[in-house]
Amino acid sequence: RKSSAVADKDLITKTEKGAQKKKQTKLDTNPPKGTRDFYPEDMRQRTWLFSQWRDVAKTYGFSEYDAPVLESESLYTRKAGEEVTEQLYNFVDKGDRAVALRPEMTPSLARMVMAKKGGLNLPLKWFSIPQCWRYERMTRGRRREHFQWNMDVWGVDGVEAEAELLSAMVDFFERVGLTAQDVGIKVNSRMVIGEVLTELGIPEEKFAATCVLVDKLEKVPIDAIQDDLAELGLDRSVVEKLTEVLTNKSIESIASVLGPESEAVKELSKLMSLCKAYGIDEWILFDASVVRGLAYYTGIVFEAFDRKGELRAIAGGGRYDKLLETFGGDPTPAAGFGFGDAVIIELLKERDVLPSFSSADIDSVVFAMKPELYDDAIAIATKLRKAGQSVDVVLEKKKTKWVFKHADRIQSKYVIIVAPDEFANGEVSVKDLSCGEQTSIKIEELNEWVEKTSS
Ligand SMILES: OCc1cccc(Br)n1
Numbered sequence: 001r002k003s004s005a006v007a008d009k010d011l012i013t014k015t016e017k018g019a020q021k022k023k024q025t026k027l028d029t030n031p032p033k034g035t036r037d038f039y040p041e042d043m044r045q046r047t048w049l050f051s052q053w054r055d056v057a058k059t060y061g062f063s064e065y066d067a068p069v070l071e072s073e074s075l076y077t078r079k080a081g082e083e084v085t086e087q088l089y090n091f092v093d094k095g096d097r098a099v100a101l102r103p104e105m106t107p108s109l110a111r112m113v114m115a116k117k118g119g120l121n122l123p124l125k126w127f128s129i130p131q132c133w134r135y136e137r138m139t140r141g142r143r144r145e146h147f148q149w150n151m152d153v154w155g156v157d158g159v160e161a162e163a164e165l166l167s168a169m170v171d172f173f174e175r176v177g178l179t180a181q182d183v184g185i186k187v188n189s190r191m192v193i194g195e196v197l198t199e200l201g202i203p204e205e206k207f208a209a210t211c212v213l214v215d216k217l218e219k220v221p222i223d224a225i226q227d228d229l230a231e232l233g234l235d236r237s238v239v240e241k242l243t244e245v246l247t248n249k250s251i252e253s254i255a256s257v258l259g260p261e262s263e264a265v266k267e268l269s270k271l272m273s274l275c276k277a278y279g280i281d282e283w284i285l286f287d288a289s290v291v292r293g294l295a296y297y298t299g300i301v302f303e304a305f306d307r308k309g310e311l312r313a314i315a316g317g318g319r320y321d322k323l324l325e326t327f328g329g330d331p332t333p334a335a336g337f338g339f340g341d342a343v344i345i346e347l348l349k350e351r352d353v354l355p356s357f358s359s360a361d362i363d364s365v366v367f368a369m370k371p372e373l374y375d376d377a378i379a380i381a382t383k384l385r386k387a388g389q390s391v392d393v394v395l396e397k398k399k400t401k402w403v404f405k406h407a408d409r410i411q412s413k414y415v416i417i418v419a420p421d422e423f424a425n426g427e428v429s430v431k432d433l434s435c436g437e438q439t440s441i442k443i444e445e446l447n448e449w450v451e452k453t454s455s
Helices: 004-024 041-059 104-113 162-173 190-199 205-215 222-231 236-246 249-256 263-278 342-349 372-387 398-410 422-424 443-454
Strands: 070-072 089-092 097-101 124-128 130-134 145-154 183-189 282-285 298-305 315-319 335-338 365-368 391-393 414-418 429-434 438-442
Touching: 041 124, 041 145, 041 282, 070 104, 070 162, 089 335, 097 130, 104 124, 104 183, 104 335, 104 443, 130 263, 145 162, 145 342, 162 183, 162 263, 162 298, 162 335, 162 391, 183 190, 183 263, 190 205, 190 236, 190 263, 205 222, 205 236, 222 236, 222 443, 263 282, 335 342, 365 372, 365 398, 372 391, 372 414, 372 422, 372 443, 398 414, 414 422, 422 429, 429 443, 438 443
Parallel strands: 183 282, 365 391, 365 414
Antiparallel strands: 070 097, 089 097, 124 145, 130 145, 145 335, 183 298, 298 315, 315 335, 414 429, 429 438
16 A cells, blocks of 8 residues: 555646646637627626517517427428528437427427417417527528517407517617617518419419518529429519519509409508508508518518618518418417517617616625624625615625725726724725715615615
């Protein structure tokens, strides 16, 4: 047996060697490709954005729900050539199940509604702020995750549901300091395309995939999707007729194309008059070229955009009356929107209306001038916390100079100094960092001080 001293020495050498070995394989501190870390300042910004979304949802009487970020892949196998399903973040799990990180929330919502088999009292007005995922080859270096505010109304046939959703979107924009000069919301109905395709004798089952292709036409030249169009059996004349119809920028002009009995024209006209009733019509404009890229939309569709045209769509949504049936459920009307967390932040920055999130909003830093006063300092901190203040306690022996620098750095409003002489007189010293003034306050009057300074 080695003496304990020798054994200890060996152990230390081994530990050092271990540490050295560990040092060589340095951790990659980046988050996984396409994902973000939220440090405290980022998290304050995210919490602020989510609280704006939650406030609007509450104001409109919507209830929050959630579902797993992981879903069965079968929820998203729609085979309509959508970007959102082609870039699925899917894999086979250890139980040999084909699963995916949700790329959107609506299918989870449909699954939850279907699970209750009519046991839910309609209409439903539900909202959620899920993190959604896509697996895009990093060629374009785009993000693979975002948080998307979802608001949905289930069980309402009429465009009253869409009008309520549009009003909620506008309410959010106004809350964060944007105006109808900054943002517009383009509104259309997929029934416009539906009526044109019916006129041209294209069967109903090609409707969804055609809409997805038309949406792509907005972004790429027609040659890029010629094969897809051919595969769908859409010859050039059909596409030319469609693109000609989609150039219409007024409901009157589309009415001249579709005729006075057009259902699309009727629902669009009704939606516009409801928007006037909400007082949001200056935000809303008809644009027949808006189709959105999700296959399951069946009627009204809309998308919010920045009027300077510098950013991608801010938010989008529409009616999706057939989604439950595609999952084998009962026909249930539904409409909703999705609102991503990235574009809106870019827009608020660009319009210079994004608040600052540098401050952790600390009211007081409390510190014991002498270690023997530490117990008294934490008793005072506890008193201030119970009175409603957010208090940062200096947990170690620090010089006063450090404490003032620290308090300044975290933008605290006050520094409470527990010093021997004042404490012996039943007082603490309070420094107001907004003006530098330092006064003594009786400990038994601290609650009144909190009251006075927080009003
Ligand atoms: O907007 C489409 C989408 C879906 C999931 C994740 C991200 Br980032 N973007």
